[in-house]
Amino acid sequence: MTQRRLAEVAAKVGVSEATVSRVLNGKPGVSDATRSAVLTALDVLGYERPTQLRGERARLVGLVLPELQNPIFPAFADVVGNALAQRGFTPVLCTRTAGGVTEAEYLELLLEQHVSGIVFAGGLYAQKDASHGHYQQMMSRKLPAVLVNAAIDDLAFPRVSCDDAVAVEQAYGHLLSLGHRRIGAVLGPPDHVPSLRKLEAITKQGGADVEHAMFSLEGGQAAATKLVQRGVTAIICASDPLALGAIRAVRRAGLDVPKDISIIGYDDSAFMTCTDPPLTTVRQPIEAMGRAAVELLANQISGNAVAPDELLFEPELVVRASSAPVR
Amino acid sequence: MTQRRLAEVAAKVGVSEATVSRVLNGKPGVSDATRSAVLTALDVLGYERPTQLRGERARLVGLVLPELQNPIFPAFADVVGNALAQRGFTPVLCTRTAGGVTEAEYLELLLEQHVSGIVFAGGLYAQKDASHGHYQQMMSRKLPAVLVNAAIDDLAFPRVSCDDAVAVEQAYGHLLSLGHRRIGAVLGPPDHVPSLRKLEAITKQGGADVEHAMFSLEGGQAAATKLVQRGVTAIICASDPLALGAIRAVRRAGLDVPKDISIIGYDDSAFMTCTDPPLTTVRQPIEAMGRAAVELLANQISGNAVAPDELLFEPELVVRASSAPVR
DNA sequence: CAAGCGAGCGCAAGAACTTGCGTACACTTG
DNA sequence: CAAGTGTACGCAAGTTCTTGCGCTCGCTTG
Numbered sequence: 001m002t003q004r005r006l007a008e009v010a011a012k013v014g015v016s017e018a019t020v021s022r023v024l025n026g027k028p029g030v031s032d033a034t035r036s037a038v039l040t041a042l043d044v045l046g047y048e049r050p051t052q053l054r055g056e057r058a059r060l061v062g063l064v065l066p067e068l069q070n071p072i073f074p075a076f077a078d079v080v081g082n083a084l085a086q087r088g089f090t091p092v093l094c095t096r097t098a099g100g101v102t103e104a105e106y107l108e109l110l111l112e113q114h115v116s117g118i119v120f121a122g123g124l125y126a127q128k129d130a131s132h133g134h135y136q137q138m139m140s141r142k143l144p145a146v147l148v149n150a151a152i153d154d155l156a157f158p159r160v161s162c163d164d165a166v167a168v169e170q171a172y173g174h175l176l177s178l179g180h181r182r183i184g185a186v187l188g189p190p191d192h193v194p195s196l197r198k199l200e201a202i203t204k205q206g207g208a209d210v211e212h213a214m215f216s217l218e219g220g221q222a223a224a225t226k227l228v229q230r231g232v233t234a235i236i237c238a239s240d241p242l243a244l245g246a247i248r249a250v251r252r253a254g255l256d257v258p259k260d261i262s263i264i265g266y267d268d269s270a271f272m273t274c275t276d277p278p279l280t281t282v283r284q285p286i287e288a289m290g291r292a293a294v295e296l297l298a299n300q301i302s303g304n305a306v307a308p309d310e311l312l313f314e315p316e317l318v319v320r321a322s323s324a325p326v327r
Numbered sequence: 328m329t330q331r332r333l334a335e336v337a338a339k340v341g342v343s344e345a346t347v348s349r350v351l352n353g354k355p356g357v358s359d360a361t362r363s364a365v366l367t368a369l370d371v372l373g374y375e376r377p378t379q380l381r382g383e384r385a386r387l388v389g390l391v392l393p394e395l396q397n398p399i400f401p402a403f404a405d406v407v408g409n410a411l412a413q414r415g416f417t418p419v420l421c422t423r424t425a426g427g428v429t430e431a432e433y434l435e436l437l438l439e440q441h442v443s444g445i446v447f448a449g450g451l452y453a454q455k456d457a458s459h460g461h462y463q464q465m466m467s468r469k470l471p472a473v474l475v476n477a478a479i480d481d482l483a484f485p486r487v488s489c490d491d492a493v494a495v496e497q498a499y500g501h502l503l504s505l506g507h508r509r510i511g512a513v514l515g516p517p518d519h520v521p522s523l524r525k526l527e528a529i530t531k532q533g534g535a536d537v538e539h540a541m542f543s544l545e546g547g548q549a550a551a552t553k554l555v556q557r558g559v560t561a562i563i564c565a566s567d568p569l570a571l572g573a574i575r576a577v578r579r580a581g582l583d584v585p586k587d588i589s590i591i592g593y594d595d596s597a598f599m600t601c602t603d604p605p606l607t608t609v610r611q612p613i614e615a616m617g618r619a620a621v622e623l624l625a626n627q628i629s630g631n632a633v634a635p636d637e638l639l640f641e642p643e644l645v646v647r648a649s650s651a652p653v654r
Numbered sequence: 655c656a657a658g659c660g661a662g663c664g665c666a667a668g669a670a671c672t673t674g675c676g677t678a679c680a681c682t683t684g
Numbered sequence: 685c686a687a688g689t690g691t692a693c694g695c696a697a698g699t700t701c702t703t704g705c706g707c708t709c710g711c712t713t714g
Binding site: 005006007017018020021022024025027 | 670671672673
Binding site: 060067068069071073074075077078081090091092093094095105106109217241244247248270271274275276277278 | 422602
């Protein structure tokens with residue numbers, strides 16, 4: 001098996017091996033003409049261009065998101081991307097598309113690309129029933145990682161979360177102060193940890209009529225329809241799209257938001273001031289959370305041990321026009 | 328400059344260079360235990376594993392987007408991501424963050440990662456005054472690429488676009504039929520090709536009072552404020568966020584949408600049914616466009632020559648409640 | 655329990671790639 | 685037009701990686 005890459009290419013172009021070597025490594029001392037001739041010959045001969053990443057490697061950081069339908073995820077990607085870029089990292093954004101690439105496959109891919117670390121948001125780690133084997137793999141390789149928003153308990157990564165209990169307190173308290181007593185809630189899937197935390201907080205606050213739904217406008221509409229039929233006067237939703245779906249459900253039932261039923265969202269994603277009615281929602285401080293996540297990650301990457309703790313951020317109730325005193 | 332990859336790894340694992348070399352090349356004669364020990368050491372030391380050892384060669388495709396604030400881009404990313412995944416490609420999403428990583432740097436990065444091809448959407452190629460050197464580099468390397476939505480003329484890549492002229496016709500015609508005669512338009516930056524195309528179409532239709540703006544809600548609001556002061560009765564906007572900004576501008580002026588002023592958006596991004604009022608907008612067929620872009624790219628990647636033509640897709644006017652007969 | 659066998663590994667030769675240095679040639683400068 | 689200057693490139697020595705060969709050791713088999 002005679003490889004002789006350099007020699008073959010050199011012969012083809014009519015230069016010395018040394019020159020080819022210099023081109024391959026981006027060294028100076030080669031004219032542009034010769035350089036491009038060599039590169040062309042490489043392509044013609046079907047050689048793979050070298051990953052000339054010796055020395056300084058591209059500092060890649062993976063950013064794994066579950067979807068892009070919920071505007072909070074693109075917004076979060078923006079914050080994290082900015083923060084990473086400022087620290088000289090290059091963000092590579094991976095979104096799990098329905099039925100497409102799985103989280104484990106993305107992880108595999110990122111490992112192959114030798115990312116310096118990974119930020120996960122809303123990933124499988126948030127679902128109790130999903131498979132978590134690939135996280136173990138990451139841990140055994142000591143790959144720096146940060147998880148955003150409540151994860152299952154047995155993952156020893158640093159976490160950055162929005163305090164679900166406080167979020168529920170704020171939403172629930174707001175509704176109570178408006179006189180609501182028959183409160184419903186539309187949460188995510190039953191094994192979704194942030195939803196479970198919200199559920200727990202709801203129980204602590206006095207309980208609610210809870211429905212689980214897929215995280216989409218349609219899921220919210222379906223779940224809210226049931227709640228409306230059961231006579232709730234207010235609905236707390238676990239995301240803004242769910243809330244928009246709930247609003248639609250209320251209207252389909254011939255009722256008004258907020259006169260008949262108040263709706264509270266969660267996230268305060270973009271353009272929620274422009275909805276009809278403008279959505280009362282619990283804002284996640286994604287700017288601060290994103291920056292914190294990147295800082296935790298950067299610390300790990302530069303070799304400092306970071307305790308696998310959960311940093312809890314305070315959400316903030318943003319009262320707009322989808323909540324009103326009970327009828 | 329002592330690199331000694333093999334030697335270093337060998338020392339770390341406690342085997343000979345020969346053994347490491349065999350592992351790196353997948354040669355027989357190494358026990359599974361030793362093999363995986365070597366691989367682990369490689370990863371720990373941050374060395375790149377040669378191509379043969381990576382499962383199957385990752386078929387990466389870059390997807391370069393300008394921003395994620397406008398929901399049309401995440402939506403497009405979703406479509407393209409799905410289509411790529413179905414064909415066995417792995418989408419790597421790169422978003423240019425403000426002041427962060429430039430398009431040229433992303434390109435560099437993607438080339439280093441040996442992407443099979445790149446889909447560009449709303450990139451610098453759409454701006455006449457931006458630098459285009461990195462595109463030349465791509466062309467000279469014959470890297471498969473597809474550009475989405477109007478590009479400057481001298482780029483010989485296949486293009487997938489939404490027909491700006493038809494979009495304007497539909498919006499303009501709709502407003503005319505509602506009796507509007509003093510029509511304004513909020514377009515993107517003056518060197519933005521799709522905006523220029525819309526401008527041309529507007530002129531052909533009968534002209535309008537045109538303002539240029541940054542692509543953001545605030546930009547739309549600022550531009551629309553001027554138009555409102557000048558007394559237009561309808562505003563065509565070059566994106567949905569611009570239109571939302573225009574709606575806000577109209578209201579700040581103490582007027583009503585659509586009673587006093589009609590607003591038409593462009594894209595039909597998610598949740599535009601939930602806005603107040605629900606937005607009349609010109610829908611880009613992003614599903615079809617995304618799939619076409621991926622098909623063009625896949626063809627190039629599999630070696631078929633693809634004509635550097637522009638595929639024009641028909642937009643569709645979606646009439647909701649932000650447009651009404653002139654007062 | 656000895657002989658046989660083969661997987662696993664190191665040794666070291668040699669192949670492949672890199673690089674310091676010198677030369678040639680072009681282009682400027684006195 | 686000679687001398688100066690600098691870039692481009694080849695030579696060959698130096699470095700790193702690959703591989704044929706044989707040693708060792710554990711397991712099997714008679």
